[in-house]
Amino acid sequence: MSRENGSGAGEGAGGGVPEPEQLALIRDSVRKAKVPRAKPRTWRGAALAKELPVARVLVDKGVLHLDRYFDYAVPEELDEVAQPGVRVRVRFGAGSRNVREGRREGGGLIDGFIVERCAETDYTGPLAALAQVVSPEPVLDSGLLELARAVADRYAGSLADVLQLAIPPRHGRAESRAASTPPPPPAAPDPGSWRRYGHGADFVGALAAGGSPRAVWTALPGPQWAEEIARAVQATLASGRGALVVVPTGRPAARVDAALTALLGEGQHALLTADAGQERRYREWLSVRRGAVRAVVGTRAAMFAPVRDLGLVVIWDDGDPNHSDDHAPFPHVREVLELRAARDKCGFLLGGWSCTVEAAQLVETGWAAPLVADREQVRGAAPLVRTVGDGDLARDEAARAARLPTLAWRVVREGLKHGPVLVQVPRRGYVPRLACERCREPARCRRCAGPLEAQEGGAALRCGWCGVAEAEWHCGSCGGFRLRAQVVGARRTAEELGRAFPAVPVRTSGREQVLDTVPGAPALVVSTPGAEPVAEGGYAAALLLDGWAMLGRPDLRAGEDALRRWIAAASLVRPQGVGGTVVVVAEPTLRPVQALVRWDPVGHAVRELAERAELGFPPVSRMAAVSGPPEALAGFLAGAELPPDAVVLGPVPVRDAGPGPARRPGAAPVGEQWERVLIRVPPGSGAALAASLKTAQAARMARGAKGAREGGAEAVRIRVDPPDIG
Template identity: 80%
Template sequence: MRGRASVSVGFGKNASVSSENGQGGGGAEGAPPEQLALIRESVRKAKAPRAKPRTWRGAALAKERPVARVLVDKGVLHLDRYFDYAVPEELDADAQPGVRVRVRFGAGRHRVREGRREGGGLVDGFLIERREESDYAGPLAALAQVVSPEPVLGEELLGLARAVADRYAGSLADVLQLAVPPRSARAEQRPSPAPLPPPGAPGPGTWARYERGAAFLTALASGGAPRAVWHALPGPEWSEELARAVAATLASGRGALVVVPDGRAAARVDAALTSLLGEGRHALLTADAGPEKRYREWLAVRRGSVRAVVGTRAAMFAPVRDLGLVALWDDGDDSHSEPHAPQPHAREVLLLRAAQDKCAFLLGGWSCTVEAAQLVESGWARPLVAGREQVRAAAPLVRTVGDQDLARDEAARAARLPTLAWQAVREGLRHGPVLVQVPRRGYVPRTACARCREPARCRHCAGPLEAPDTGALRCGWCGRGEDSWHCPECGSFRLRAQVVGARRTAEELGRAFPAVPVRTSGREHVLDTVPGTPALVVSTPGAEPVAEGGYAAALLLDGWAMLGRPDLRAGEDALRRWIAAGALVRPQGAGGTVVVVAEPTLRPVQALVRWDPVGHAVRELAERAELGFPPVSRMAAVSGTAEAVAEFLGMVELPREAEVLGPVPVPVAAPGRPRRPGAPPPGEQWERALIRVPPGRGAALAAALKATQAARMARGSAAPVRVRIDPPDIG
């Protein structure tokens, strides 16, 4: 391993600690004071000279390389290093680098009797390497068990995991928990098929619609490593285009990896790859497959039997041999952000892989994120777009309904469906299904005055009043019921839904169009496809099913609710969700129409009308650069109780360019609602501080935060502090 500075540290007089410094040096001089004291005490107590262990409890050890360097699966930062163990002779053949092992580990439970190691709990780990000697001067504990002789952790995957851990201020063990799936003995016993020879290079197909599409495929097939940000044209062709990019990479004798946001998208790419290449050339890695099948597919990739992978978020770590292409679809989707520590984003992991393996990179989607625009502006990637004539031919007609239109149509204003929307529905139902997108799940989540639109508030705590399925008003914060509400602004006693959920919208549309079937798609039941016959399809964002032949029309309701969120990405996310729905509608030449209920002068609405998400992202990037917000800067969030955050900020040695914003109180989740990642536990009031550094100083920021968190854990600080690099919500 490169860049290792080893120090002899006795952990319970059982195992040595090898400290690894990612900067290629440092050693004990950079260790916290507590660790330095432990080092000095270990050296002082060492009685025997450094030597290779040859016996343990009277049992013979391996004759060659009798020391195993192990990463224990503890996941805490102050133990984010390797530990040395002796290799018994009976485990010599199976104890090879990359296998899973079990070792005795645990402070305060080890004792030495007549030179023998006793006590300590068994924990899982990975054997990193075999060595002739240990850096620890005393006797070593022995490996307790080799769980499986299957080498699941290779050098490339280990290097990637270390890079991800360093970038996100996390531990290597936590990253490997995300990267290596749980073991299935039955899957390991089943042999993987023999690898198939490379296929022939595919034709350009629908890639010819893009200005540099054919050249991109040619570069992949010839062994090149082009890097592109791809603005896909509306329609279902995106999955076939991804499949052709994979096929072109396989034709060059290299492997390919495609990461998509959900199982439905993975199934479409899987079907396109099977249609183009046949069976046996790619693996599908999704949670829907079940642990045994998924592990079997993962092993086929690890053994080199399969050279192409398509999967959801966890597939970003798939150990593809001779990687030639990494591709990501719809990087703005929340599903690409891992909720478990250290919470990496699939886009950033694939960027690390592209740099590590020097392979091609493709970031695609119907919309465009600010991060994607930055990759193009920096020159790291090239744009892969179609001409404006192609965009106009493929996109539907977009019409808007603003507040002025609603004010002139009082009845439609109360029902949230203005006359233009009703007309679009009626006309669309003559030719096929109509999609209705509502911005929130549920059944009338919150209410407002029907006359003046003033939000309805609780008289006790000023929380939002909600009308659940029972119809009785209650506060969303304190839970108190309300049976005599009236508007304090205009005196009206009538209420309306601020945002009406999918079920309520489906009921209203069902009454308005009694002869038309109504289908809903949302959290409880997500539809994959719907027939091309006339029907109303009510869906929440991200759950829109694909209609055979495309939708005849689409209604995008309550756009103000999506644009009004207090979040830096509110406009970008709203535009992405609108475009994702509009991309399922037939082209304008075939009568496809999209009606969005939102103020037409707003920038995201204008970008939708022009079907220009790239231009919107470029303007957003310019504003972020002016204000110093991500992705132009690197940012981290530190959250916890006020005392814990103050203690952390007092300890951390930040880069001199760092700027601390806050701390400010963290919003508390309403009773009965799920707690968001990073939110305080029930009953606690947390604060959050944001730390910002300029470009090029992100690694220094992550290292400083990780060192401080490790020092707090080592000394047993009671109050927890959560650190997150690149927090998704900084609004």
């Protein structure tokens, strides 16, 4: 297969590393006749390196039709530093459209990585020379390259896009300060609280002995989970191997970091989070790549951390949406760590207080073993859960007047005698959404049809999109003039509770200000899901309000996500043996509510998996979402050679989020009409589906479809395994 010079615009591709089988499907569709290999010609008379004068470069052009390697000549003066894995600058596409793009990026020079050095090239013209070696630090080794290629092919994306996620930006000062000498391995730990689980001690022992167990771990409520992860990491380090832990946000990363420091001391692990800043994050990343640090704790991007001799990968709370990257090709941490566990033959631990359907599938297929506590341990660690349904609310005068049922008031009053009380509210803000009290029709702005919002202090309604005040609203459907809150926000709830309990401090935790911890003194803590602070000694009680708002979302994962968020909040409450109580305001007959009452997230996930298997929904099947303008989408589907067992669902209009809310990946640009199709294939055809979509998108970009490169009006966007198919 021929390879290209950076100054050309041919169709060749190449690479010296093993590639997944599905990539062959793409390569077959663009394969050209081989040409005889030739020694590189000197470029403008420059002297070339005497040995291996060809550098095979991956250019940082995240477009699919350029997802290949390009050959460049190595000048003699760069011979010593131009080694595989280093960052370089090259001229790309001289005399072609690519040069014009390159000038916009910096005078015709673009970034890239040297993949390998060769003695010959199969490009027949004169080779352009490397322009610059940015740094002699090799940041891309063969293992990371193979992993990135596998991820790109699984998600129908480009290798350059994956490497942008995998390798942090360079910081020159950090390269001289990164550590290079690894500390001695620690001693094997005592299993500690792992003994609470059926095979917990055996799991830790197997890691310490050099084994590679794979487990789905349903953690008991309480704060011990961070120390339990730290003990699993210590056991892996004791066997002379490395460990990688990925958590959804910086707050749990800090807890695991503190637990590891307490067990191992300073210098034994690295913390890779965006909060660390560019210099520190790159310095820590380099220490890991050099082998000076063998354990890593981090957020999403840490899933690619180049840990030496990897012995264990851990993901905590895999259902959290922060584990799914919002940049192309949208990889999910769970899937990437599964790839790493299979490639490196290392241990795998998926943990959380709840259990996702994907985790249940790993156990059902036998890929991982369950790691759970018996029912006696669960009952001893979990709080008492009580429910308030629609019938109770209808008969409750207090609930009709103040939105909180009498049972909730009693639990709050009793809990405040012993400590803080947590109140979980599905939405932040004051009153994000209003509806007609008579017919429940959403209240919308007469100017732009945006949602109307109530303001603090009794001010006039205001549009959440255009900001125009609405003083004389009436319902266009029934003519009503009275409004009700669809979902009351956290600030409004805090205001109501503050009036009801004037002597008790009220704290809020949400997007504007997320609290990490709160004291153990009596207080009301109002929080949105995922922002709940940890209370010293645990919360005395918790209220889970407006459960219908989470359960009523038109999404396949609505019940699973609601249960996960409820259990995460309830796990911060004291055990029922010392009075810990949780009140959930939701219909008690619904399956997620019953799973919370019984504290049985695994049973809920198993039943959800069985239902999805009957309907052919993910994760039993593989699915891709393709969205774009109607004509562009129809043309893309007509040119895509989908697997014969693929089922195309749609097209349907993409929901218009309007100009106000943040856009999700694949959402239509403001003011444009887009459609979306879902393409479903049975197990075993996922690789073929990704390959066919990648080939069709690459061909479309190579033809120069209008807007295809810039993401304009004719763009078609692909997302494999979309998290939201509702």
